[in-house]
Amino acid sequence: MQESVGFLQMQGVVKRYETKDGDVHALNEVDLEINQGEFVALVGPSGCGKSTLLHILAGLVTEDQGTVSVWGTPPKAGRTDISIMFQRAVLLPWRTVLQNTVLPAEMRKLPKQESFARARELLTLVGLEGFENKHVWELSGGMRQRVSLAQTLVLNSPLILMDEPFSAVDEFTRERLNIEVARMHQLANRTSVYVTHNIQEAVFLADRVVAMKSRPGEIIEIIDVPRNGERGLDFIESDLFNQKVAQVRYALSSFMEEDSIK
Numbered sequence: 001m002q003e004s005v006g007f008l009q010m011q012g013v014v015k016r017y018e019t020k021d022g023d024v025h026a027l028n029e030v031d032l033e034i035n036q037g038e039f040v041a042l043v044g045p046s047g048c049g050k051s052t053l054l055h056i057l058a059g060l061v062t063e064d065q066g067t068v069s070v071w072g073t074p075p076k077a078g079r080t081d082i083s084i085m086f087q088r089a090v091l092l093p094w095r096t097v098l099q100n101t102v103l104p105a106e107m108r109k110l111p112k113q114e115s116f117a118r119a120r121e122l123l124t125l126v127g128l129e130g131f132e133n134k135h136v137w138e139l140s141g142g143m144r145q146r147v148s149l150a151q152t153l154v155l156n157s158p159l160i161l162m163d164e165p166f167s168a169v170d171e172f173t174r175e176r177l178n179i180e181v182a183r184m185h186q187l188a189n190r191t192s193v194y195v196t197h198n199i200q201e202a203v204f205l206a207d208r209v210v211a212m213k214s215r216p217g218e219i220i221e222i223i224d225v226p227r228n229g230e231r232g233l234d235f236i237e238s239d240l241f242n243q244k245v246a247q248v249r250y251a252l253s254s255f256m257e258e259d260s261i262k
């Protein structure tokens with residue numbers, strides 16, 4: 001793994017948004033290195049800059065200061081080696097599940113036959129076999145997020161960015177989808193960056209949990225979660241899981257108290 005160290009790098013990243021009520025200091029001096037094959041979760045309260053950080057990695061937002069590189073080049077929207085999945089599935093109502101799944105490949109004009117074959121394969125992987133020809137309005141919220149996940153994976157990008165992808169689905173469905181995400185990450189030796197405000201979800205998925213604070217958005221602490229075998233329901237019941245959840249919660253709560261004292 002030595003050669004892949006620092007495959008994704010952020011150094012001294014600062015981002016401010018100008019608003020009519022003044023500047024919002026969304027990110028301050030963010031340093032982060034992610035290695036190939038890692039699963040990193042960003043966790044923190046609403047407004048701590050998680051989405052901003054992810055959007056910078058996707059090339060959707062440009063940093064004001066600092067440097068960002070993914071395999072040595074700055075991120076850029078439309079790169080096929082970076083895929084992003086949003087909180088709300090971006091699906092077209094007039095298209096079928098299969099046609100929605102191939103959309104990112106179609107937009108980049110990738111070979112049609114291969115894209116359709118891959119989309120079918122992915123729909124089976126995310127548990128939607130038999131739903132290929134349904135329309136998205138015929139699906140439940142959880143199923144739509146499964147389509148969105150398949151859509152995110154259709155480009156076969158080595159870097160997958162996910163922004164609270166399952167925050168709108170019920171807890172039971174989210175747990176199952178998390179198991180799918182963990183499996184897909186491992187299957188393809190991808191690198192994943194996952195935004196959530198749910199500590200359990202972060203610990204369940206990640207090799208490293210990046211705890212963040214707001215005003216300004218900064219990294220407080222990075223917590224390692226050792227990977228002993230696969231991430232499944234056994235892990236959720238383990239002592240290690242509970243210890244790590246407590247550790248992340250402690251890191252976050254100490255800053256929230258400081259914030260409220262100021």
Ligand SMILES: Nc1ncnc2c1ncn2[C@@H]1O[C@H](COP(=O)(O)OP(=O)(O)O)[C@@H](O)[C@H]1O
Nearest residue numbers: 017019024026045046047048049050051052053
């Ligand atoms: N496009 C924007 N214009 C103005 N302010 C923004 C914009 N996007 C985010 N912000 C502000 O920047 C801060 C960080 O936002 P965000 O990255 O969305 O945090 P998170 O995803 O952790 O909730 C918040 O205070 C938010 O209101």
Ligand SMILES: [Mg+2]
Nearest residue numbers: 050051052163
């Ligand atoms: Mg957000």
